Amino acid sequence: MHIAYVVVTVLAVAATGFSGVAALAHFRPILPGMAAAGVPQSWLTFPIGTLKTAGAVGLLLGLLGVPLVGVAAAAGLVLFFACAVHxxxxxxxxxxxxxxxxxxxxxxGAAFALGLAGN
Structure with missing residues (x-):
């Protein structure tokens, strides 16, 4: 179970971290999708980019020995991305x-479930 948690969480850190930094930097390829979803460009820095990046850092902290922070970060990211899908x-x-x-x-969601199972 631990190997699965590490693999899934590393993937989540990389993906969410890149996505958060892309939002903070107003990376051109993401702008049309955000506009299509009705998201104002001013939201890319805060809350979107800030929350994604903070979530990635929290997941990383979970991997580095603070498991409750990792689980909390995963839960926050689940809520964030559920709202994004909505x-x-x-x-x-x-x-x-x-x-x-x-x-x-x-x-x-996988990082959250595996984090809970490991604690």
């Missing part, structure tokens, strides 16, 4: 970013 659905946006949000939700 936002895309409300906007009837089924772009690549909608699919990515679903993937991030699954990764975060």
């Amino acid at each position: 936002t895309h659905l409300l906007a009837r946006d089924h772009s690549a970013q909608f699919l990515l949000a679903n993937g991030f939700l699954l990764l975060s």
Whole structure:
């Protein structure tokens, strides 16, 4: 179980960390998907980029020996990405970013479940 937790969480850290930094940097390829979902560009720095990056850091802390922080970060990311999926659905946006949000939700959910199972 521990190996699965480490692998899934490392993937979640990498994916969510990249996504958070991309939002903070207003990375051009993500802008059309955000606009299609009705997300104002001003939200990319805070709350979106900040929360994703903080979640990735929390997952990393969980891997480095603070397991409750990792589980809490995973729970927060599950809530964040559930809201992201909901936002895309409300906007009837089924772009690549909608699919990515679903993937991030699954990764975060797996990290959460494996983190709980390991504690």
